[in-house]
Amino acid sequence: MKRTAALRAVALGAAVALIATACSSGGGAEEGTDGEGENVTLTWWHNSNNSPGKDYYEDLADEFEGDNPGVTIEVTALQHEDMLTKLDAAFQTGDHPDIYMERGGGELKAHVEAGLTKDLTDELPDTISALGTAVSGWQVEDRTYALPFSLGVVGFWYNKAMFAQAGITTPPTTTAELDAAVEALRSAGIEPVSVGAGSGWPAAHYWYYYSLRQCSQEALNEGTQSFDFSDPCWLRAGESLQSFIATEPFNTGFLGTEAQGTPESASGLLANRKVAMELAGQWEPGVMQGLTDDGQGLGDDTGWFPFPAVDGGEGEPTAQLGGGDAWACAEDAPAACVDFIEFLLSNDAQKRFAELDMGLPTLPSAAAFVAAPELAQVLAVRNEAPYVQLYLDTAFGENIGGAMNEAIVSMFNGNNTPQGIVDAIQAAAANE
Amino acid sequence: MAGDLTPRGGHATRTAAATAVNPGATGHATAWSVASGPRGRAASSNEWRKRLEIAFFVAPALLLFALFVVVPVVQAARYSVFKWNGLGPLDDFVGLQNYTNALADTIFQRAITNNLTIAALSIAIQLPIGLLIALLLNRKFRGQTAMRVIVFVPYVLAEVVAGVVWKLMLQPEGAVNAFLETIGLGAFTQLWVGDSGVALWTVMAVLTWKYVGLAIVLLLAGLQGVPEDLHEAAQIDGASWWQAQRKITIPLLGPTIRTWMFLSMIGSLQLFDMVWILTKGGPDNATVTMATYLIKQGTERSQYGYSSAVAIILFVISFVLATLFQTFVLNRDAGEDKTAKRRKKVAR
Numbered sequence: 001m002k003r004t005a006a007l008r009a010v011a012l013g014a015a016v017a018l019i020a021t022a023c024s025s026g027g028g029a030e031e032g033t034d035g036e037g038e039n040v041t042l043t044w045w046h047n048s049n050n051s052p053g054k055d056y057y058e059d060l061a062d063e064f065e066g067d068n069p070g071v072t073i074e075v076t077a078l079q080h081e082d083m084l085t086k087l088d089a090a091f092q093t094g095d096h097p098d099i100y101m102e103r104g105g106g107e108l109k110a111h112v113e114a115g116l117t118k119d120l121t122d123e124l125p126d127t128i129s130a131l132g133t134a135v136s137g138w139q140v141e142d143r144t145y146a147l148p149f150s151l152g153v154v155g156f157w158y159n160k161a162m163f164a165q166a167g168i169t170t171p172p173t174t175t176a177e178l179d180a181a182v183e184a185l186r187s188a189g190i191e192p193v194s195v196g197a198g199s200g201w202p203a204a205h206y207w208y209y210y211s212l213r214q215c216s217q218e219a220l221n222e223g224t225q226s227f228d229f230s231d232p233c234w235l236r237a238g239e240s241l242q243s244f245i246a247t248e249p250f251n252t253g254f255l256g257t258e259a260q261g262t263p264e265s266a267s268g269l270l271a272n273r274k275v276a277m278e279l280a281g282q283w284e285p286g287v288m289q290g291l292t293d294d295g296q297g298l299g300d301d302t303g304w305f306p307f308p309a310v311d312g313g314e315g316e317p318t319a320q321l322g323g324g325d326a327w328a329c330a331e332d333a334p335a336a337c338v339d340f341i342e343f344l345l346s347n348d349a350q351k352r353f354a355e356l357d358m359g360l361p362t363l364p365s366a367a368a369f370v371a372a373p374e375l376a377q378v379l380a381v382r383n384e385a386p387y388v389q390l391y392l393d394t395a396f397g398e399n400i401g402g403a404m405n406e407a408i409v410s411m412f413n414g415n416n417t418p419q420g421i422v423d424a425i426q427a428a429a430a431n432e
Numbered sequence: 433m434a435g436d437l438t439p440r441g442g443h444a445t446r447t448a449a450a451t452a453v454n455p456g457a458t459g460h461a462t463a464w465s466v467a468s469g470p471r472g473r474a475a476s477s478n479e480w481r482k483r484l485e486i487a488f489f490v491a492p493a494l495l496l497f498a499l500f501v502v503v504p505v506v507q508a509a510r511y512s513v514f515k516w517n518g519l520g521p522l523d524d525f526v527g528l529q530n531y532t533n534a535l536a537d538t539i540f541q542r543a544i545t546n547n548l549t550i551a552a553l554s555i556a557i558q559l560p561i562g563l564l565i566a567l568l569l570n571r572k573f574r575g576q577t578a579m580r581v582i583v584f585v586p587y588v589l590a591e592v593v594a595g596v597v598w599k600l601m602l603q604p605e606g607a608v609n610a611f612l613e614t615i616g617l618g619a620f621t622q623l624w625v626g627d628s629g630v631a632l633w634t635v636m637a638v639l640t641w642k643y644v645g646l647a648i649v650l651l652l653a654g655l656q657g658v659p660e661d662l663h664e665a666a667q668i669d670g671a672s673w674w675q676a677q678r679k680i681t682i683p684l685l686g687p688t689i690r691t692w693m694f695l696s697m698i699g700s701l702q703l704f705d706m707v708w709i710l711t712k713g714g715p716d717n718a719t720v721t722m723a724t725y726l727i728k729q730g731t732e733r734s735q736y737g738y739s740s741a742v743a744i745i746l747f748v749i750s751f752v753l754a755t756l757f758q759t760f761v762l763n764r765d766a767g768e769d770k771t772a773k774r775r776k777k778v779a780r
Contacts (some may be wrong), residue, residue, distance in 0.1 A: 079514070088518070090733070091518070091519055094518065110517055110519055110734070111519065113519075114517075114519035114520035115520065118517065197715070198626075198711075198715065217477070252604045252623065252626075253604040253623040253625075254626070255623075255626050255627070255628065255716060256623065256625040256627075256711065256714065257626065264600075264603045264605075266608075289530065307684050328667075391496050397734075398517075398732065398734045399733045399734060399735055400732050402728075402732055402733040403733075406539075409714070409715070411715055415628075415716055428464030
């Protein structure tokens with residue numbers, strides 16, 4: 001009996017050893033192939049998980065593989081929020097894709113400081129110069145780490161039919177006209193504006209815009225670069241917002257309203273003709289289409305106007321708030337990654353991106369190909385802007401940005417002051 | 433009854449059973465017979481065998497426990513003394529800074545207050561409701577089983593599913609407000625989850641709906657242990673139904689009630705899912721709990737060191753309250769049990 005047990009143990013040990021050897025030899029073989037440098041596999045995560053975007057990106061990957069024998073691109077199409085969560089986790093575990101989407105600002109800075117993102121400055125100087133000022137949001141200390149393929153701005157999306165019903169013939173261009181429009185809509189029995197304060201950032205965009213209008217570009221830079229908010233324009237921004245909130249422009253229950261995703265969300269209310277307008281980015285028509293039964297969103301009733309000018313403000317009335325998405329290579333990605341990013345930002349790829357109305361292309365050569373009229377309008381406003389300020393929460397990074405957004409939502413709830421917002425940003429910055 | 437409810441009693445029974453049904457190589461000598469058998473070489477080798485068996489059966493559970501409980505707790509404690517955004521190496525040691533920052537943060541203070549309020553209210557609201565319904569359901573009537581199932585359904589429903597359904601119903605133009613309008617109570621319509629003065633009460637109401645079923649089921653189980661003849665005796669003595677419940681049933685339910693209170697308290701302190709789905713801790717942090725706060729600080733604000741400190745504080749608060757409850761409330765039941773046994777022995 002004992003002998004049998006001993007024999008069994010030996011047999012088991014031998015089996016384990018065999019399996020272990022088999023595994024290790026397998027691994028060795030793989031390493032060998034990689035080491036020869038003939039075949040390279042690039043992993044790529046993007047957030048266009050339905051047509052036509054998904055097909056567009058698959059075609060691009062196929063074309064690049066065709067032009068570069070030996071390169072294989074493993075494409076993973078994820079839903080936007082899922083991609084962000086997965087990216088965060090991937091960076092923490094070190095098992096991240098070679099090509100991924102960067103949103104710039106503080107987020108990029110954190111990635112650069114952790115040595116996760118490749119410096120593209122000397123690799124792709126021609127593409128960087130072709131993109132012009134669009135790359136500024138993806139630079140850290142004058143080095144460029146990602147190339148934006150889409151850059152949009154925030155403005156008011158509105159329902160043309162409702163505006164007409166309330167007797168508003170031209171969209172507001174000043175805050176006084178905006179107040180008058182709110183009043184006219186209320187009188188016509190229409191809820192004027194929806195805002196997803198439950199998600200934080202949609203409410204915060206108002207404060208960003210009032211800051212952009214109240215503060216000169218220098219004061220804006222002082223605040224966003226060095227957290228110096230001593231210029232009184234920052235308090236005036238909060239006061240402007242306070243007086244706008246006091247006109248009660250927002251949808252019922254706006255504090256608990258989410259940004260997008262359901263018919264009860266801020267975008268859903270606009271799409272389903274429950275409110276007349278919403279402050280949102282270039283993504284809004286696409287989001288609204290997903291929230292109506294016919295898949296049309298507001299259809300022909302879709303209108304857009306830029307954030308109005310503020311009386312006495314020191315900021316440029318035509319400066320815009322916005323942000324975008326850029327392609328970046330992981331620091332340890334194979335060299336082919338840089339070539340692929342160059343390909344993604346080529347004239348041809350950007351032209352096709354524009355033709356599909358997937359966003360607002362960044363290469364000036366592609367601008368003419370945006371088909372949807374309201375997107376073309378947004379693009380024109382963006383291109384004429386003296387500067388496009390990156391969303392302040394993205395610029396500040398997740399922690400300070402999050403504290404700021406919470407303080408702003410608190411003002412929407414009547415529990416915070418203009419000074420309180422500035423204090424919250426500085427307190428969070430002091431803890432960085 | 434009380435003995436069965438305490439984990440210690442349950443474990444002892446299970447271990448003994450597991451050992452007993454495990455025949456050794458030397459025949460059917462079980463732990464029991466070894467213990468009562470003659471001492472010697474065989475006995476000591478059996479003793480070793482028993483220990484090996486225990487180790488063998490406990491090892492997988494112990495390994496999983498270490499991997500998924502001990503290691504994360506130790507890791508969290510380690511992260512909590514660093515400033516760390518989740519990326520790169522842990523090299524910015526800040527000592528107890530994260531802890532002092534958390535305790536000084538007004539939103540975190542609010543989270544602690546909310547958790548304690550929810551714990552207290554859960555007990556204050558669910559206990560009377562649960563007790564009343566359990567007492568009523570314990571009487572024999574037609575449709576008794578159906579009623580029990582209906583009462584228990586919310587507890588069985590997945591928290592996420594229930595949360596999403598409630599969230600839709602609580603929208604400004606949702607089913608709850610529409611229902612109030614229909615029955616002529618339009619004046620009571622509310623921004624249930626959109627008003628920072630109302631949201632916590634709304635969450636409380638949904639939690640009550642969700643968890644009162646557990647209280648009822650536990651109490652019904654406890655009621656099975658209350659001897660029928662006591663009631664008969666009381667009835668003969670002329671006691672009303674309510675008097676019998678108050679003087680006999682409820683005092684005998686004590687151990688069950690205290691066990692439920694313990695579960696309810698710990699659940700309230702760690703409350704996350706329902707709040708996250710209904711309000712995400714909003715509006716304007718009105719319904720923030722320690723768990724939603726820690727998730728936001730970690731995943732949305734990438735303050736992993738800071739949120740680890742919050743996690744440790746949550747762990748300590750739960751641990752201290754659980755220990756206090758165990759020491760001063762639950763142990764009393766174990767004590768009562770022992771006293772009862774001793775009395776029995778004396779009587780013999």
